[in-house]
Amino acid sequence: MTMHFKTLITLASAAMLLAACGGGSSNNSSSATTTTPAVVVQTPLILTGAALQAEVDRFRKDSGYPGLSVTIVNQDKIETVVSGVREINTSKTVLATDYFQMGSLTKAATSTMIARLVEQKKIRWDSTVAEIFPEWRTQMRPEFLTVTLEQILHHRSGLPREINDATAAKAIPLLTGNSVADRRALVGLMLQDAPEFTPNSKMQYSNIGYTLAGLMAETVGGDSYESLMQKELFGPLAMKAYLGFPEDKGPNNNVGHTLVSGSWKVTAPVYDPRYAYFINAAGGMTLTLADYGIFLRENLRGLQGQSSYLSKASFIALHTPIDEYGLGWGVVNLPQLGNISTHNGTELTYYSATYLIPSKNVAIAVTCNCYDTSIIPTVDSFIASLMSPLNTK
The missing domain is CATH 3.40.710.10 (DD-peptidase/beta-lactamase superfamily)
Structure with a gap:
């Protein structure tokens, strides 16, 4: 449930300095839908399709992470791409339907x-x-x-x-x-x-x-x-999510990894089973990145008054900070982009980070089935590079 908020604030600011990326189209993505009212879909502002897939593949290869998933809400459309394997040194390919443990990104869901x-x-x-x-x-x-x-x-x-x-x-x-x-x-x-x-x-x-x-x-x-999470959040938004770890589903799922002597090693969930459930509200959520995209999109819609799930006033309350922290979201104001809501987190064998940019109707989330402290700046810099075209549009 670690959250390195100051790291995210620094890297969000650094996004202003990064170069823009290109775009394209592909069939290597998955979409998710909800029953909530849709806003008008406009021209995508950042990477899509084949260009996004290529960038994610490049990042995973350069970083050496076992597997990762990236979801982008881009003008109300959810696009999810994956790269790598569920388990290091195997051919068990990560799928867009695979679950990842989201750590402290759970806090926004709890709120x-x-x-x-x-x-x-x-x-x-x-x-x-x-x-x-x-x-x-x-x-x-x-x-x-x-x-x-x-x-x-x-x-x-x-x-x-x-x-x-x-x-x-x-x-x-x-x-x-x-x-x-x-x-x-x-x-x-x-x-x-x-x-x-x-x-x-x-x-x-x-x-x-x-x-x-x-x-x-x-x-x-x-x-x-x-x-309550099933009845009030996961169910109404049609999110396939639960509290626990991907490993809880048995074989043919993601497994977590940690860095041991410079190499990624499969690592069992790090928790005390006697009271692991105690901390669920702070960091227990597990889901696919496509389903997390539904949650991000609902937040974007809600801040525009386009959601029937919660009132606009409630969404504004969730994203209004005191000392740079809202209700489950870190919030920072950036030139050209306005308020950005962000969070990251880990349960020590997975890592996730997300940015929500309401002024551009864009959100980005990245998760990987591994964790080491060195991941934090690397993943956040990658997200910043994906965000960089927003500064010129």
Whole structure:
């Protein structure tokens, strides 16, 4: 669930300096559709078709990554191309229908699901922790009593980035295997620890905060976070997505990799199975890049008032930043392009990054079935190169 926001901000700015690329056409892509109203399709502004496929193939070959998928929403059309293999040193070709683990790109999806609950009047953006969990009033630190849902999603809760070893050690003996009950136990313990800073005084990235937000959604929604995501996001947008890893589907799927002594090696998902589900709201989403393109397109449509999924006001709220962070999105303003919403993330064996450019009605996402810290600037520079024609159109 790592998110290197400052890296993305720097590289988004660097996109202004990169040269433009060409275009073309091909059959080596896949499209996805939804039932939401479509905007008028205009001339594509960046790479398409054969030119896009060639650029993705070149990037994968140069980078040496096992496999990757790229999706572009280009004037309301979704185009997805893939390159490489599911597993290093095999002939198991990556397909456009293959699943990738999206890491912290889940946070925007979690916030979007919660926006549905807000519009259904089951919760408010200013609902407080004490209001949703009145039974915890006398147990939690007083600093957390008035923390709001919106502050949590803006990473202003005062909660730490991850669960600490001491709290985990106390919690593990209490776990029952019931995901909702166990999340409540873990979050309840964490709210008894002192905040890392005064709530709402600054932005500090927190996976635990998003776990708390997911638990608030479970409480008001009357169902598990995983079920709420299916009912309120994946189902309505016809996205084939779930919480977990591609490996959960068994053979004939992507597998994750890490860099070992300079070579990519197959690596099992890096998580503690005793409480892996605890962090789903912060980084558990797995889907195809074509289906992620549906999510990106709905955000572009929504910001134009062209979505029936959420109101324009709700989409604007999701993409309005405080200290360069909206609700699940990092947001930066660039000359010529205006506000760009961006995020990246990893569950340590996959890496994903995305940019949403509303002023151009364009979005780009890249994911690969491998992770090392060296991937971050390389992938983000590649996205910046794909974005560069937007600066002249």
